[in-house]
Amino acid sequence: MKTVAWLCCLALLVAAPLSAAAQNAGKKGKDDDAAKVEELEKKLADQEKRMQNLEEELKGQIGALEMLVDEESRQAPPAMEPMESQEAFEEEPFAEDAWSEDEFGDLGDLDGDWAMEESVMDRFFNVYGFFDLTFYKNWFKSDSPFLAIINDKSSFIMTNINLYVGSQMTETLSALVELRFSFLPQGLDRSQNVYTERPDGSLAGPLMKFERENTWQREPFTTQDFWRGSVAIERVHLTYTPKDYFNIIVGRYLTPYGIWNIEHGTTVVLPAHIPYMQIREMIPLAQTGLQVYGRFFPATNWYLDYAVTVSNGRGANTPTTWSDYDENKALGLRLKATYEDIDWSLEMGGYGFYGKNTDRTKDAILNLDKQEMRIKVHNNDVYQDIALAGDILFKFHGLRLQGEFIWRRANYEIPDPLETLDKLFLTGDLSSEFYGAASFTGMGAYGLVAYELPLYEILGDFQIIPYFVYEYNEALDTKTFINNDFLFGGLNLRPSAYVAIKLEYSYVMPHEKKFGSNVHTATAQVAVSF
Amino acid sequence: MWGAQMNEKGMIMNTKLATLFSIVCVVVFTALPARAESPNDILIVANNSVNLDTISLDEVRAIFLKKRKSWRGGGKVVPINAKMGTSLRSDFAQKVLGMSPSSEKRFWEEQKVKRGRTAPPELKTPLKGVFSLKGSVSYVRRKNFKPGVAKILLVIPSR
Numbered sequence: 001m002k003t004v005a006w007l008c009c010l011a012l013l014v015a016a017p018l019s020a021a022a023q024n025a026g027k028k029g030k031d032d033d034a035a036k037v038e039e040l041e042k043k044l045a046d047q048e049k050r051m052q053n054l055e056e057e058l059k060g061q062i063g064a065l066e067m068l069v070d071e072e073s074r075q076a077p078p079a080m081e082p083m084e085s086q087e088a089f090e091e092e093p094f095a096e097d098a099w100s101e102d103e104f105g106d107l108g109d110l111d112g113d114w115a116m117e118e119s120v121m122d123r124f125f126n127v128y129g130f131f132d133l134t135f136y137k138n139w140f141k142s143d144s145p146f147l148a149i150i151n152d153k154s155s156f157i158m159t160n161i162n163l164y165v166g167s168q169m170t171e172t173l174s175a176l177v178e179l180r181f182s183f184l185p186q187g188l189d190r191s192q193n194v195y196t197e198r199p200d201g202s203l204a205g206p207l208m209k210f211e212r213e214n215t216w217q218r219e220p221f222t223t224q225d226f227w228r229g230s231v232a233i234e235r236v237h238l239t240y241t242p243k244d245y246f247n248i249i250v251g252r253y254l255t256p257y258g259i260w261n262i263e264h265g266t267t268v269v270l271p272a273h274i275p276y277m278q279i280r281e282m283i284p285l286a287q288t289g290l291q292v293y294g295r296f297f298p299a300t301n302w303y304l305d306y307a308v309t310v311s312n313g314r315g316a317n318t319p320t321t322w323s324d325y326d327e328n329k330a331l332g333l334r335l336k337a338t339y340e341d342i343d344w345s346l347e348m349g350g351y352g353f354y355g356k357n358t359d360r361t362k363d364a365i366l367n368l369d370k371q372e373m374r375i376k377v378h379n380n381d382v383y384q385d386i387a388l389a390g391d392i393l394f395k396f397h398g399l400r401l402q403g404e405f406i407w408r409r410a411n412y413e414i415p416d417p418l419e420t421l422d423k424l425f426l427t428g429d430l431s432s433e434f435y436g437a438a439s440f441t442g443m444g445a446y447g448l449v450a451y452e453l454p455l456y457e458i459l460g461d462f463q464i465i466p467y468f469v470y471e472y473n474e475a476l477d478t479k480t481f482i483n484n485d486f487l488f489g490g491l492n493l494r495p496s497a498y499v500a501i502k503l504e505y506s507y508v509m510p511h512e513k514k515f516g517s518n519v520h521t522a523t524a525q526v527a528v529s530f
Numbered sequence: 531m532w533g534a535q536m537n538e539k540g541m542i543m544n545t546k547l548a549t550l551f552s553i554v555c556v557v558v559f560t561a562l563p564a565r566a567e568s569p570n571d572i573l574i575v576a577n578n579s580v581n582l583d584t585i586s587l588d589e590v591r592a593i594f595l596k597k598r599k600s601w602r603g604g605g606k607v608v609p610i611n612a613k614m615g616t617s618l619r620s621d622f623a624q625k626v627l628g629m630s631p632s633s634e635k636r637f638w639e640e641q642k643v644k645r646g647r648t649a650p651p652e653l654k655t656p657l658k659g660v661f662s663l664k665g666s667v668s669y670v671r672r673k674n675f676k677p678g679v680a681k682i683l684l685v686i687p688s689r
Contacts, residue, residue, distance in 0.1 A: 056678055128642055166646050171606060176646035244600045265643035295597075301588050303597065342591070342628035461632035497635040529639050 124168030131161040132266040132527040141517035148192055150519070158183065160266050160527075162234065172242050178234040185213040186227040194420065196430070207430065208420055235286055245294040252288045252322075256307040256334045257351035258391045258404045261285055266527035270450050270465060270492045272502040273523070275404070276473035276484060277444035282406040283353055283387045287311035287330065288322055301341055305349075307334035313355030314385055325379075330355025344396040353387040359416075381416035383439070385409075398452030398465075408442040408475075425481055440478040446471035450492070463494040474511065483511040490523075500527045569673035570688035572622060575660050575680040576667045581605070585667075585683040590626050593667060595637070596647055601665065609650040610659045610668040622669050625686050 137154035140146055161181040168174045189212050195205035215228035237251030254261055260278055263269050278285065289311030296304040312323065313330030336349030359381035366373050387408040394401040415436025418426065423435055450467035468489040475483060490504030502525040510516040574590055576582070581603045592598035594609050601607050612619040614631070623634045638649040653659045656668035660680045667683070675682070 124648075126642075126648060130643055162643075164642065164646060166648070174646075178646070241599060244598060262644050263640075265640075268640045268643050297598070300586065340592075340597075341588075456630070461630070494636070497632060497639045529643060 126166040127164065128530060129161070129163040130265050130267045130527060130529040131158065132525055133158055134272060134523060134525040136521055136523040139520040144517045146516050146519060162265065172240055174239045174241070175237070176239065177236045180232040180234050181229060182232065183229045185230060186215040188213045243294065245296055247293050249291040249293070252286055253291055254286050255284055255309065255332065256291065256293065257283050257389045259393055259402055260404065265529070266525065267500050267529040270448070270467045271469055271488055271490065272504045272525040273488050273506050275446045275469070275471050276475065276486055277404065277406050277446065277471070280473070280475035282408045282442055282444055282475060283351065283389055284314045287313065289329065301339055303338040303340065305334070305336040305338070308332070314357045325360050326356055326358040328356035347393040349391045351389045353385070355385045356382070357385055358382045379414050382414040383410045383412040398454060400448070400450040402448040403446065405445040406443070411439045412437060422479065426479070438478045440476045442475045442477065444471065444473040444475060461496065465492040465494070467492060481510070481512045481514070481516065485509040485511070498529050501525070502527070567672065568688040569671065571672040572618070572625065572669050572686040572688070573672055573675050573682050574667065574669050574684040574686065575657065575675065576683050577660050577664055578681055579664045580667070580681065582683060587626060587684065590684060591628070594627060594650060596650070606665050608663055608666040610656050610663070610666055611650045611652045612656050612669065613652050613654055618669065618671060
């Protein structure tokens with residue numbers, strides 16, 4: 001028995017470690033299996049993901065194939081089957097917008113033979129424009145000096161015939177030309193016969209002679225008479241737009257300041273008259289050079305715009321508009337913040353401009369002995385020009401509140417000689433003595449209120465917009481007789497997107513009554529975009 | 531005493547009814563979808579290459595008014611309009627741009643004069659354009675959308 005007992009004990013001692021080893025081996029095998037299963041599951045998940053992607057791709061391909069099949073089937077006219085019922089007609093799929101056409105479609109401005117693989121912006125070319133016809137009548141004192149420059153008789157007049165040519169050469173390159181055609185200078189009164197009145201009432205002179213532009217021509221074949229007009233280049237530039245935040249304009253561009261200067265078209269701006277700050281060009285309306293501009297999106301509905309301008313600077317009235325006579329390029333910086341929601345928007349902007357304006361004359365000196373010529377240049381009108389502008393525009397449904405402000409300072413280094421009438425008004429001396437223009441400060445501001453009457457239910461697309469503008473303008477503090485306050489108001493009627501009819505009353509209040517009386521004007525204008 | 535018991539019973543009944551009503555409400559409202567899809571919903575769809583899954587209504591407006599030229603994540607955006615005069619275009623103008631069709635026409639007439647900027651090109655089949663053009667975005671009725679052809683970035687309910 002003892003032996004048996006000992007054998008059992010021995011067996012237990014041997015079997016116990018073996019069993020433990022077996023158990024361990026089993027456990028290890030289980031771990032390996034779990035890892036394998038996990039790995040397989042991972043592979044399966046990967047495969048499923050790939051399958052999903054392939055399915056998506058397949059769906060796309062099927063969609064494209066269906067599209068092609070649809071096109072093919074449409075190319076062969078289907079057998080005419082009578083529509084069974086109105087219900088069936090209503091259930092006709094794709095009746096309107098998705099796949100119902102057999103062409104990619106007229107791309108509007110784009111070429112009809114347009115390859116989908118190319119950018120949609122390719123092959124874009126557009127010609128359009130606007131013009132206006134104005135009928136007006138001024139009332140002012142019959143002997144007012146204003147008679148020299150404005151008409152006291154009612155008249156039709158056409159002053160804006162603007163033609164645009166736009167081309168989108170590539171996705172990022174475009175060009176724009178805006179030309180303004182005019183009947184001028186034909187018929188323009190350049191000057192008056194200017195006399196001085198002696199104490200006894202007799203007249204001496206004339207100091208200046210009446211001059212009117214006459215551009216009369218006779219066509220040699222038919223002998224028909226015609227009168228030449230003119231073309232002003234409002235802007236012509238290349239635009240490179242690679243990013244929202246970085247774009248370049250090269251050429252002659254509208255100065256990116258304010259609201260009016262950008263809107264500028266008679267079909268766009270509400271009133272028929274233009275604010276004096278525009279007329280006096282307190283900031284040059286256009287510049288020749290380059291402009292870098294862009295937009296940032298700091299938050300939902302917010303835009304931050306900037307523009308940096310480098311140009312020849314001012315020169316609308318001098319040759320420097322297309323060429324610079326000094327090495328100082330004019331610099332400008334535009335900053336603007338916009339909040340825009342579906343119902344309302346607020347825009348606030350500013351523009352700073354600094355430039356140096358230089359005009360000059362040239363003397364040619366001939367040396368007959370040496371048969372040589374040398375040129376001597378005289379700068380005759382040099383001044384530093386600084387201007388700051390601010391603008392604000394608030395829109396809420398049909399309400400529009402708009403305001404602009406400009407401050408300008410011109411510091412003469414070499415003053416421009418005063419013209420005859422300026423000499424008379426400023427010095428009272430008409431002798432040949434030289435009088436130069438003095439450095440000056442200018443300031444101007446206007447506010448506009450307009451409201452589109454909520455008459456959509458009654459008039460449909462016909463818009464009626466009453467507006468009112470008040471402007472204070474002191475363009476030159478040294479030449480106060482040209483400064484005016486300006487008040488105008490009226491109705492802007494828009495029967496369609498292409499036509500604006502303006503009925504306006506305006507009232508000009510010169511700062512100095514000595515040189516001009518108040519002027520009342522009634523104006524009717526039709527502006528057309530085409 | 532009897533009255534108090536009745537009140538207590540009544541209160542218990544009321545509580546039970548309220549609980550039952552709440553359960554029915556929960557069951558009914560969870561069973562209903564948050565909003566029924568309509569075949570006339572407008573889907574804002576983009577080319578499959580566009581690296582975005584969603585877009586806000588304000589972004590869509592900015593893109594279609596050409597106030598934004600790039601996608602949020604980068605890349606040129608190419609907006610494609612439906613034909614002017616279609617109900618799809620009108621609905622899109624109303625719901626996204628906040629304009630009537632005539633106001634939209636005026637807006638682009640003014641943009642041409644102000645900035646030489648024209649409206650996005652129009653296609654009779656905008657979805658086809660979106661399928662083919664890299665970076666493009668357009669809109670289509672749900673009933674006319676084909677899955678996989680383009681990606682849906684935003685749904686504008688028909689009502």
